[in-house]
Every structure is written in structure tokens, then in C-alpha cells.
Amino acid sequence: MRNSVSDSGLRASSIHASAGGPIGIVAAMPGEITALLHAMRTDRAVESHLIGGREFYSGELFGRRCIAVLAGVGKVAAAITATTMIRTFDISALVFVGVAGGLAHGISVGDIVVAETLLQHDLDASPLFPRYEVPLLGVSRFPAHADLSNALALAAEQYLGFVGVGRVHRGLIVSGDQFVNDADDVRALRDALPDALAVEMEGASIAQACDAFNVPFAVVRTISDSADGEAGRDFPRFLEERASGYSLGVIERFLQGTPVTFGEAEADV
Numbered sequence: 001m002r003n004s005v006s007d008s009g010l011r012a013s014s015i016h017a018s019a020g021g022p023i024g025i026v027a028a029m030p031g032e033i034t035a036l037l038h039a040m041r042t043d044r045a046v047e048s049h050l051i052g053g054r055e056f057y058s059g060e061l062f063g064r065r066c067i068a069v070l071a072g073v074g075k076v077a078a079a080i081t082a083t084t085m086i087r088t089f090d091i092s093a094l095v096f097v098g099v100a101g102g103l104a105h106g107i108s109v110g111d112i113v114v115a116e117t118l119l120q121h122d123l124d125a126s127p128l129f130p131r132y133e134v135p136l137l138g139v140s141r142f143p144a145h146a147d148l149s150n151a152l153a154l155a156a157e158q159y160l161g162f163v164g165v166g167r168v169h170r171g172l173i174v175s176g177d178q179f180v181n182d183a184d185d186v187r188a189l190r191d192a193l194p195d196a197l198a199v200e201m202e203g204a205s206i207a208q209a210c211d212a213f214n215v216p217f218a219v220v221r222t223i224s225d226s227a228d229g230e231a232g233r234d235f236p237r238f239l240e241e242r243a244s245g246y247s248l249g250v251i252e253r254f255l256q257g258t259p260v261t262f263g264e265a266e267a268d269v
Contacts, residue, residue, distance in 0.1 A: 022092065024067045024069075026096045033247060052081075061255060062252050062255040062256050063256065075201065075205035095217070100200035112221070113168075115149065117173075118173050119132055119204055142208060144207070175205060186226070200221060
């Protein structure tokens with residue numbers, strides 16, 4: 001279910017994704033996007049726009065017009081960034097890329113999870129509303145755009161085939177304003193949300209912001225740790241040594257693959 005927007009100050013292109021607009025690429029931490037920004041600067045000249053304390057980079061990346069930005073950590077930072085990008089740059093779609101902790105059994109460090117749905121695991125306004133449900137929206141799970149997710153999953157498969165290790169998974173990613181690094185917390189999340197594949201701190205808020213403006217979105221996460229007691233050591237090591245390369249490898253193949261376009265009809269699905 002999509003939400004109507006009554007703010008007469010919004011441009012039509014902000015309410016519906018612009019068919020010819022650039023693709024927005026967002027990450028939370030520098031280690032997740034450094035290589036992408038370097039590639040963008042290498043391809044062609046890049047314009048920088050400082051808005052709301054965030055630097056948005058506008059340019060060409062692997063033959064496609066893109067807007068790339070570092071959002072910062074957490075749901076509020078991610079939602080502010082997504083809304084600013086949507087309102088300012090007429091993006092045709094938004095892709096959130098980065099790392100996450102693995103929740104489901106059988107998911108290993110170096111695997112990639114492409115979200116089919118996203119949920120805030122720390123949202124609980126009960127008894128007024130059901131647990132996880134966004135108050136007044138009547139929804140707890142936000143579906144990612146199917147075609148965009150399919151294209152990213154294919155790109156992830158191609159990249160993991162290139163590096164020779166890891167698998168691609170698709171399903172539920174959950175978000176919350178906490179860094180999960182405790183085995184008891186992992187068990188609690190598995191019990192409460194048995195179909196959750198990975199946990200992170202931004203994706204579901206990106207999903208809610210994009211839903212509000214009818215902008216197609218997708219979230220792709222590389223597993224950096226198992227969200228357990230070792231996560232405090234595994235996460236920074238993976239972030240420093242491997243995360244940026246994974247983001248670059250997947251996004252490069254995605255942008256160079258079969259073009260995915262998003263007109264207003266698709267955005268209303």
C-alpha cells in the first residue's frame with residue numbers, strides 16, 4: 001500500500017520516480033562506499049552538493065548517472081538522507097549498499113543478502129498497535145522493488161562468482177538502532193522473526209522513506225559478522241578490508257548489466 005502526499009510544495013517528480021533520473025546510491029559508513037566514490041571520480045567530473053550536513057556526489061558511474069552519498073549510521077540518519085536525495089535530485093531509484101550481521105543459520109561472512117522485505121525490529125507501539133507495525137500506516141514490512149532487487153541479486157551472483165566464494169540470499173532484512181553483538185540478542189531475534197536473514201541499522205527506514213514518495217528501492221548487504229559476541233572484532237575488520245570492494249563489485253555489475261528503468265507506472269506498483 002502506497003501513501004498519498006498532499007504537500008502542494010512537492011514537485012511531481014518527487015512524488016513519482018523520474019523515469020530518466022539518476023540512480024541514488026546510499027551507504028551508512030565510509031568503508032562501505034569509498035571505492036564507489038573513487039570510481040565515480042575516475043569516470044568523469046563529479047559535482048558535490050552539501051545539503052543537511054551530507055555531501056551528495058553527482059556524476060557518472062559505469063555509464064549511468066548516479067547520486068552517491070554517505071548517510072551516517074542509524075534509522076534517523078538514513079531516513080533524512082533518503083528524503084533529501086528524493087526531494088532534491090529526481091532520482092529514478094535508490095539502492096542502499098553496505099554490510100550487515102548474519103542472523104539465519106547457514107548464512108556466512110562474505111555472503112550477500114538482497115532484501116525482499118524490510119522491518120524495524122525495535123519498533124513496538126503495543127498495545128496501541130501490533131508489534132513492528134508502523135503507527136498509522138498499518139504495515140510492518142516494506143517490500144523492495146522486485147525488478148531492482150532481481151538485477152542486484154544477479155549482479156551479486158556474478159561478483160561472488162568472480163571472487164570464488166560466498167552465496168546470495170534473498171528475504172527479510174531487519175533494522176534497529178542498535179549494533180547487535182550478543183548471542184542472546186541473536187537468539188531473541190531468531191525466535192521473534194524466524195525468517196529474518198540479516199540485521200543492520202538503516203534499511204527499513206530507507207524503505208519507509210522511499211515508500212512515502214513512491215520511489216523504487218532495494219537494499220543489498222554483505223555479511224560482515226554473525227551479530228554475536230565476536231561481531232565487535234569481525235565487523236570493523238571486514239569493514240576495513242573487504243566491504244568497499246564488495247559494494248563496488250556488486251554495483252559495477254548492476255550498473256553495467258541490462259538497463260533497469262523506472263517510470264511512474266512502475267513506481268506506483
